[in-house]
Amino acid sequence: MRFEFDEDRAEYESQQQRVRAWSEFWVAEHMYCPACGSASLSKHRNNRPAADFYCAACAEEFELKAKNGRFGARIVNGAYATLLERLAADDNPSLMLLGYNLSRLAVERVIVVPRYFFTPAIVEARPPLRPPARRAGWAGCNILLAEIPAYGRIDVVIDGAAVPRDTVLERWRRTAFLRDEKMPSRGWLIEVLRCVEKINQSEFSLSDVYAFEGELQAVFPDNNNVRPKIRQQLQRLRDSGVLEFLGDGSYRLIEK
Secondary structure, eight states: BOOOOOOOOOOOOOOHHHHHHHHHHHHHHHHOOTTTTTTTEOOOOOOSSSSOOOOOOTOOEEEEEEEEEEESSSSEEEEHHHHHHHHTOOOOOOOEEEEEEEETTTEEEEEEGGGGGGOGGGEOOOOHHHHHHHTTTOOOEEEEEEGGGGGGGGEETTTTOOOOHHHHHHHHHHGGGGOOOOOHHHHHHHHHHHHHHHHSSSSEEEHHTTTHHHHHHHHHTTTHHHHHHHHHHHHHHHHHHEEEETTTTEEEEOOO
């Protein structure tokens, strides 16, 4: 999918500014709301903290990150403390990742991550800036994209081809059971789902998930009843249509 942008519309001091303008223009012209299906997204005023676009129909907000080439396991974000505050207040925007090919001015990949997949476990603090930096002491953060379950990474464009809109909307709908969950219950659901995906087979047993007990204990150090908590989350994922219970301690991950 091509970037469609007339560079004569404005003057830019840097390549970064041009890319930002290209990507924002592409989203405004071509992107629909993946949450409700509204035909377009509106751009927030410049320099608004966190969010770049919003849906006038459902009020979902999106932060846009654009990159030449593929996104890696980590996405550079803003201030660590600020992001943790937004997560605690539950007003973090959803994330939109736009990967482009600069030489061809082509959009090759678009991924959206619903805001309710953001938990402290996927936020990594970066070392504080040191003197003589002007903002010495300031600490940024990374979003650990690889730690977000595949259910929470919804493809909109793959290899330059648009995913059918109905598919995108259905994938978002199937994650919406997390929307009204509060921390830490939402964190438990997401972490257990991530462990289930790491088993890397559609059918698995309760003992397969128990193998992640130590990993989950590290994420939730104040919980001393990890196995009962695992069973509880598997039941909730079953009730939400993510898993199917096969009986005798066995489950099946319903395909995305």
